[in-house]
Amino acid sequence: MRKFLTGAAIAVIAMSGAANAQAYPDKLLWGDTHLHTNLSVDAYFLQNRTADADTAYRFAKGKPVIHPYSRARMQLQTPLDFLAVSDHAELMGTPYALFTQGDKRLANTRLGKRLIALQQAGNDEDAFGLFILAITLANTPEDRRPKKVGPGTALLWRWQDLTSAPDLRARATRWLLSDPTLLDDLENEEMFRSFWAKNLDAATKHNQPGKFTTFAAWEYSPTPDGANLHRIVVTDGDPSKAKAYLPYSANDSGNPEDLWRWLAKTSAETGADFVSIPHNSNISKGRMFANVDYDGRPLTADYARLRANWEPVAEVTQIKGTSETHPILSPDDEFAGFEFFGRLIEAREDAEHDPTVTTADYVRSALKTGLELEAALGVNPFKLGMIGATDSHSGLSSAEENNFTGKFGFDVIPENKKPGAVVSQLSGWDMSASGLAGVWAKENTREEIFAAFKRREVYATTGPRMAVRFFGGFEFSDADLSAPDLAAVGYSKGVPMGADIAGFGAAPSFLIQAVKDPKGANLDRVQVVKGWLGADGKAREKVYDAAWSAGRERGADGKLAAVGETVDVPSAHYTNAIGAAELTTVWRDPDFNASQKAFYYVRALEIPTPRNSTYDAAALGEAPPEGHAPVIQERAFTSPIWYSPGR
Amino acid sequence: MRLSALLKDPLTHFLAAGALLFMIASVAAPDGDEAKAIVVDREALLSHVQFRSKAFEPGAAEALLDGMSDDARAKLVKDYVREEALDREAIALGLDAGDYVIRQRRVQKAEFLAEAAAKTPDLTAKEVAAFYAANKDLYRSPAAATATHVFVSAKDRSRAEAKAAAAALLEQLRADGARFEDATRYGERFLFHKNYVDRTDDYIRSQLGDEIAAAVFDPATALQEWRGPFSSDYGEHLILVTARTPSRLAPLAEIEDVVRADAAEERRQAAIDDAIDKIIARYRVIDRLEGGGG
Numbered sequence: 042m043r044k045f046l047t048g049a050a051i052a053v054i055a056m057s058g059a060a061n062a063q064a065y066p067d068k069l070l071w072g073d074t075h076l077h078t079n080l081s082v083d084a085y086f087l088q089n090r091t092a093d094a095d096t097a098y099r100f101a102k103g104k105p106v107i108h109p110y111s112r113a114r115m116q117l118q119t120p121l122d123f124l125a126v127s128d129h130a131e132l133m134g135t136p137y138a139l140f141t142q143g144d145k146r147l148a149n150t151r152l153g154k155r156l157i158a159l160q161q162a163g164n165d166e167d168a169f170g171l172f173i174l175a176i177t178l179a180n181t182p183e184d185r186r187p188k189k190v191g192p193g194t195a196l197l198w199r200w201q202d203l204t205s206a207p208d209l210r211a212r213a214t215r216w217l218l219s220d221p222t223l224l225d226d227l228e229n230e231e232m233f234r235s236f237w238a239k240n241l242d243a244a245t246k247h248n249q250p251g252k253f254t255t256f257a258a259w260e261y262s263p264t265p266d267g268a269n270l271h272r273i274v275v276t277d278g279d280p281s282k283a284k285a286y287l288p289y290s291a292n293d294s295g296n297p298e299d300l301w302r303w304l305a306k307t308s309a310e311t312g313a314d315f316v317s318i319p320h321n322s323n324i325s326k327g328r329m330f331a332n333v334d335y336d337g338r339p340l341t342a343d344y345a346r347l348r349a350n351w352e353p354v355a356e357v358t359q360i361k362g363t364s365e366t367h368p369i370l371s372p373d374d375e376f377a378g379f380e381f382f383g384r385l386i387e388a389r390e391d392a393e394h395d396p397t398v399t400t401a402d403y404v405r406s407a408l409k410t411g412l413e414l415e416a417a418l419g420v421n422p423f424k425l426g427m428i429g430a431t432d433s434h435s436g437l438s439s440a441e442e443n444n445f446t447g448k449f450g451f452d453v454i455p456e457n458k459k460p461g462a463v464v465s466q467l468s469g470w471d472m473s474a475s476g477l478a479g480v481w482a483k484e485n486t487r488e489e490i491f492a493a494f495k496r497r498e499v500y501a502t503t504g505p506r507m508a509v510r511f512f513g514g515f516e517f518s519d520a521d522l523s524a525p526d527l528a529a530v531g532y533s534k535g536v537p538m539g540a541d542i543a544g545f546g547a548a549p550s551f552l553i554q555a556v557k558d559p560k561g562a563n564l565d566r567v568q569v570v571k572g573w574l575g576a577d578g579k580a581r582e583k584v585y586d587a588a589w590s591a592g593r594e595r596g597a598d599g600k601l602a603a604v605g606e607t608v609d610v611p612s613a614h615y616t617n618a619i620g621a622a623e624l625t626t627v628w629r630d631p632d633f634n635a636s637q638k639a640f641y642y643v644r645a646l647e648i649p650t651p652r653n654s655t656y657d658a659a660a661l662g663e664a665p666p667e668g669h670a671p672v673i674q675e676r677a678f679t680s681p682i683w684y685s686p687g688r
Numbered sequence: 689m690r691l692s693a694l695l696k697d698p699l700t701h702f703l704a705a706g707a708l709l710f711m712i713a714s715v716a717a718p719d720g721d722e723a724k725a726i727v728v729d730r731e732a733l734l735s736h737v738q739f740r741s742k743a744f745e746p747g748a749a750e751a752l753l754d755g756m757s758d759d760a761r762a763k764l765v766k767d768y769v770r771e772e773a774l775d776r777e778a779i780a781l782g783l784d785a786g787d788y789v790i791r792q793r794r795v796q797k798a799e800f801l802a803e804a805a806a807k808t809p810d811l812t813a814k815e816v817a818a819f820y821a822a823n824k825d826l827y828r829s830p831a832a833a834t835a836t837h838v839f840v841s842a843k844d845r846s847r848a849e850a851k852a853a854a855a856a857l858l859e860q861l862r863a864d865g866a867r868f869e870d871a872t873r874y875g876e877r878f879l880f881h882k883n884y885v886d887r888t889d890d891y892i893r894s895q896l897g898d899e900i901a902a903a904v905f906d907p908a909t910a911l912q913e914w915r916g917p918f919s920s921d922y923g924e925h926l927i928l929v930t931a932r933t934p935s936r937l938a939p940l941a942e943i944e945d946v947v948r949a950d951a952a953e954e955r956r957q958a959a960i961d962d963a964i965d966k967i968i969a970r971y972r973v974i975d976r977l978e979g980g981g982g
Contacts, residue, residue, distance in 0.1 A: 119894075162789050508880075525877050556879045559894040622922065623879040 065532040066481040066498060069508050070490060072123030073101070073438040074258065074318060074478060075273050075356060075430035079109065080236050081128040081260075082176065084434035085136040086169035088450030092436025094126040094243035100437045102253055108437065110450035115437055118444055119506065119560060121477075122485050125258035126240050127273045130290035131176050133259070134236030135227050150226035155216070174217055175224055176291075233287060241280040248280075250486045255280070259288035261317070263295035267387035267394075268326035270297055271319070273356065273430070274304070277491040278313035285311050296335040298344065301351045316494050320356035320432065322407070323364040324385050327399040330407030330423055332414060340414060345422035353539075354426040354494055357404045357501050357678055358476035360448045361432060365644075365678055366405040369398045374584045375600075376568075376646060376674065380473040380503070384466060394466070408681060409572045409580035412638050416578060426497025426539045426680030427642070429476020429504075440504035442675070443613070445474035445653040455657040459666075470666045474653040475503040479677070481510075481537065497539025500679040505558040511538040511643045513682035517550040517627045527554050527625065538642070539680040543687040548633045553587060554625045555645040555677070563620025565590060565604040565646040565674060569628055573639035584644075587628040590621035606649045608672045613651040613659035620648035635686055642681040646674045726772050728765055736768045802963035809955050811948060819951035820940045827938045827947070830888045833904045834931040836868050837882070837896070838875035838914075842923040854917035854924035861914045861926060868930050879922065886933070896920050904929055 077084040078093050092109035100106045103120030107113070128134075138144040139153055140160055147153040152175065159168040217223055237259075244255035257280040261272045276283055289303045297317075304315045322329035334344055357364050362382030371377040384394050400406035404425060411423030431438045435453065437446045447469050451457045458469025481498045482489040493499055500509055510528055514535025524530045531552050536542060542549055555567045566589035572582045586601045593602045608615045630641070649672040651659075658665040665671040730753070737749045756764065784790050811819075820827070838857060842850040861874060872882055880895040884904075893901035897920040903909050909929055916926035940947060 161793065163792065523877075525872060525875075527877065559880060 065528060066483050066489075066493065066537075067528060068482050068484060070122035070254075070480045070482055070485055071119075071506055072121050072125075072254070072478055072480065072490070073430050073433075073440075074125040074256070074275055074428065075127050075260070075320065075359060075432045076124060076436070076438050077128055077260075077432070077434040078126055078240075078436045079137055079141075080134040080240065081434060082132050082136055082172055083129070083169075084436070084449070085140075086165060086172065087434060089435050090137075090141060090450075092450075094240045094436075095246070097126050097436045097438065098124060098243060098247035098253075098255060102247070106437070108446065108450075108453050109435060111453045113453070115439075115446060115453075117439060118441055121253075121438060123254035123256070123480075123490055124438060125256035125273070125275050126244065127258040127260045127275070128236075128240060129262050130259045130288035131262055131292055132172070132227055133233055133288070134239075135229075135232070136172065138232055138236075139227075144232065146229050146232060147227060152217070152223045152226035171214065171217060174214060175227060228292075230287070234284075237287060238284055241283050244280040248487065251484060254485055254487050254490055256487065256491075257283040259290075261289055261291060261297075261300055263291035263297070264386050265295050266326070267385045267392055268328045269321045269324045269386050270295070270328060271321060272297065272300065272352075273318040273320060274300075275316050275318065275491070275494070276313045277315075277487060278311070282311060282313065298335060298347065301347045304351050305347075314491070314495075315351060316353060316491070317351045318354055318356050318428070318430075319352060320359060320430070321361050321364065321382070322355070322402050322404060323362050323367075323382055324396045325402055326385065327397045327401045329401055330404070330410060331401040332410055340418065340422060342418045342420050345414060345418050345420035348422040349420060349424055352425070353497050354428055354499060354680070355404050355407070356430050356476075357427045358429040358473070358503050359432040360472045360475060362473055363475065363503065364402070364404050365427075366403045367398045370400065370403055370406050371582060371584075374570075374582075376584075376644070376676075379676070380475065380673065382473075383471065405570065405572065405582060408640050408642075409582060412572065412574040412580045412640070413578060415638070416574060424683065426494075426499055427501040427678045428478035428494075428499050429501035430478060431476065440475050440477050442474045442504060442650065442653045443656050445656075448472045455661055458654070458657060468666070470654040470657070470669055472653075473503070477502050477504060477506065479506070479509065497680040498537050500538060500677055502677040503673075503675045505561040505647060505675045505677075507558050507561070507564065507645055507647070507677050508554075508556040509643060509645055509677050509679055510552070510554040511679045511682065512536065512552040513540070513542045513549055513641065513684070514552075515542070515544065515547050515549055517552045519627050521552060521627060522625050527552065536682065538682060541683045541685065543685050544635055545687045546635050548629060548635070549684060551587075551628045551641065551682070553628055553643055554623070555588075555643070556623045557621075557647070562615065562647040562650045562675070563590065563617045563622055564624050565620055565648050566601065567624045567626065568644045568646070569630075570642050570644055571630065571632075571639060573634070573637045575637070583632070585628070585631075587643075588624040588626035590619065590624070590648075604648050606672065608649055608651055608655075610651070610655060610665060610671045611659060613656045615648070615650050617648070638686070639684045640681040641684070643677070643679040645677040647676065649674050724776075726769055726776075728768065732772075733764060733768060736771070737764070798967070799964070802960050802967070809952055809959075811951055811955070816944065816948050816951050817940060819954065820947045823950070824937055826950070827943060829936045829938065830890070831905060831935040832886045832888050832933045833892065833929060834883075834885050834887075835892070835904050835927055835929040836871040836884070837878070837900070837928070838871055838926040839878040839922075840917070840924045841876050847919075847924075850924045851917055851919075854926055858914055858916055858926050861928075866914070866928075868928060871928065875926070876923075878925075886931075896925065900925055900927060903927060905932065907932070 076097055078097055079085050079089045079091060080093070088110040090109055096106050100115065100117060101121040101124040103117055105114050105116045108115045135147065139147045139156060148157060156168050156171060159171065241257055244257055247253065248255040256275050257278065258273060258275040261274055263270045274288070286307055289300050293299065293303070300317060304317065308314060319329055333339055363380045366374065366377050367381070368377045383396065385396055387394050396402070400410055404427065407423040408425060411421040414423070415421035431440050432448070433439065433446065434448055435446050435450050439446045446453050447458065451463050452469040452472065457463050460468040462468070479500045479502060480490050480493045482493050510531060512531030512535040516534045521527070521530045531537065535552065551569065553567055555564055557563050567587050569585045569587045570582065571585065572580055574580050589601055590604060595601050605619045607618050652669060652671060652673045654669050655665045655671045733753055734746065734749050737752060738746070778784060838861065840850045840854045840857065857874060866874065884892055889901055889905055892904055900918045900920055903915065903918055904927060909915055911929055911931065914926055914928050917924040918927060
């Protein structure tokens with residue numbers, strides 16, 4: 042397309058924006074807002090006894106650290122720019138205090154003694170089970186908890202235990218159920234405060250404006266009836282100021298509305314701002330993005346306003362799968378089938394373990410539901426930007442497919458990932474080496490990154506660091522693609538990802554640029570995902586191929602030929618012989634209807650590369666595990682741009 | 689394996705105690721052997737109080753014992769006698785034999801002994817300095833450079849054409865006296881960055897390739913001078929390097945606390961390993977595996 046130009050002709054002088062290089066976010070920062078250390082109950086039991094916040098921050102900065110389970114030296118290939126250590130608020134630090142520190146405030150309680158006994162008997166798993174049960178029961182409203190049993194029943198149970206083969210788990214469970222006051226044994230506010238302070242101090246110590254940013258953060262983890270309603274809460278404030286409060290937990294209330302109200306109150310009291318980031322809607326049993334509230338009542342405008350205010354962004358991809366969409370919900374999307382997660386967080390053996398697939402379980406559907414609710418309520422409760430995060434529990438944030446340390450401590454050893462090797466219900470290979478948050482900011486500071494989350498100028502990737510720009514406006518033209526600085530054009534003529542455009546009849550145009558991960562795979566294609574509100578009040582969706590690597594055309598059916606594949610599965614090796622290093626385009630919606638509300642987001646696909654399980658298989662000299670694609674197409678999802686008709 | 693858990697359960701205690709007492713009564717009653725004497729003295733009670741409360745503070749235990757009412761003391765004595773009798777009986781019946789929990793507990797206790805003996809040492813300044821000298825790589829920050837570049841794409845033209853265009857552009861940059869901040873006015877858009885400020889070799893190499901990274905970090909590449917063309921996978925580049933920061937070893941004075949902690953931890957770990965090695969050395973290991981376990 043471009044003719045040969047002389048050197049002089051290339052010296053384009055078109056620097057309208059040169060003087061204000063800082064006028065727009067020109068830095069792409071990479072980070073993780075969801076990471077657990079040994080202070081999270083599950084992380085501790087599943088073999089992260091030692092990797093604390095200090096370890097987590099050092100690892101994220103690219104320093105070598107010792108793995109908490111294998112004790113091998115681990116190092117990220119490319120350091121992160123920011124990290125939020127976000128331990129579960131529920132009983133934060135309690136197993137660490139009980140087992141590692143032998144803290145007498147816990148060790149001398151009835152439940153503490155029982156847990157130590159189980160652990161010393163080599164029954165870690167049972168101790169963990171009892172712990173989780175304690176959390177679950179504490180989350181259950183008192184009127185629904187089992188009542189304390191009478192002395193006769195208790196004696197009968199004891200007698201059965203003595204006369205039949207001892208089942209420690211069953212005994213411990215019954216014992217705990219027999220006396221609800223036991224749950225109070227692990228609640229120690231003074232201790233909770235000291236562990237919260239420990240994470241905050243580590244965040245303060247590791248924050249280096251301009252180089253590396255830390256956040257005060259935690260995970261709010263209600264799982265009512267096995268439905269994951271978890272949120273990561275991130276604050277913008279100085280971590281030392283977060284010592285003024287204790288993280289709001291599922292023990293305070295399992296209803297997310299109560300969390301948002303608490304955020305509003307705490308924000309007013311302390312001056313701190315917050316974002317609450319829902320994650321793993323894919324295992325929420327149809328509840329995360331439902332059109333009813335926690336108690337099953339239809340949503341109100343007040344609910345929508347409250348939610349939209351605190352939840353501008355959703356975590357769409359992480360180790361426990363990708364929640365963008367599902368083939369059942371998006372049957373016409375040939376790339377919808379990507380990294381599912383097949384099991385609910387459910388400790389009860391007799392309960393349902395299979396996740397549901399409803400419009401409330403996936404983010405693309407939620408964006409559509411948001412349009413429908415907005416029409417009814419006047420406010421869109423699901424106006425969500427998208428990010429990825431790891432949810433690693435080993436203290437080590439790694440989303441690199443070939444350098445993935447797994448979800449739990451023991452997952453660092455490939456043999457441990459075999460089905461049934463450590464945990465019976467799940468294998469380490471069910472875990473996805475994902476994801477990361479890309480943030481467009483002016484500089485690497487807490488204020489800048491937090492502001493980008495608030496305005497949704499952030500996006501998700503499943504691990505690779507592809508740079509994606511997405512602007513919407515009404516004036517973009519193909520000539521803009523040869524500008525020396527695409528972003529300068531994007532910001533001057535339009536709005537970036539996460540923002541709104543309003544039209545007066547003219548069709549919008551979108552400036553899109555996707556650049557490969559400098560150390561990773563080439564790109565297959567860039568797509569635009571559109572959702573719109575039909576005249577019947579129902580939202581619909583369509584996926585468009587917007588730009589792709591050279592040498593392919595759309596077929597008669599409108600479908601673009603596959604990019605091909607260079608992966609050698611036995612050696613877990615691929616080459617960049619196919620695909621493109623950069624894809625740019627100005628895209629226009631061929632089906633645009635000026636009167637219909639809509640959202641648009643970009644999905645950028647890499648060429649096929651080996652999945653994390655394929656690297657393990659190569660190391661073990663075995664065939665890749667059954668049930669997982671040996672090769673995947675990693676991807677990025679941008680936050681949407683919303684279109685509404687002007688008046 | 690399950691015994692210790694059972695024994696920690698108070699109700700189990702109660703029921704098991706009933707059963708065992710019955711056995712003791714029937715089996716051991718006639719025997720008046722001196723070995724079966726349970727001596728209740730102050731020392732035994734103090735020890736018992738401390739184990740029960742898991743608070744090993746002899747002073748507090750003495751105060752507690754001295755302050756006890758007669759009833760409370762009688763209960764304590766009864767409690768102690770019961771525990772002692774049951775423990776001896778369990779040993780006599782061989783209930784501790786072949787119990788893996790007890791074995792693990794013993795191993796753990798021995799490990800604790802070794803760990804406790806290996807207290808975190810107070811190191812002298814000289815020792816800290818020696819550790820620093822031996823482990824400098826731990827405290828080294830990587831080399832970095834600041835450079836900008838002007839890019840001519842080889843996407844829609846041949847490599848030779850790109851090189852020729854870049855060579856012409858180099859003349860122009862030099863003639864114009866273009867500075868770092870002027871670089872954005874020249875050349876074509878590069879897919880990654882225009883400016884690389886204080887970036888490591890690894891970072892620059894991943895985006896601009898080996899040839900350019902080598903040129904940027906080569907001390908022979910003069911600063912503040914346009915050089916090139918150099919090739920990357922994407923085209924031809926003219927580079928202007930404005931600063932190179934060599935790999936820096938943080939001086940000991942700057943990071944002494946960190947080094948001291950690292951050195952002390954290493955010393956402590958080594959002491960634990962030594963102590964355990966010494967214990968192992970007191971045993972003769974007879975290896976009957978095929979090939980001697982080479």
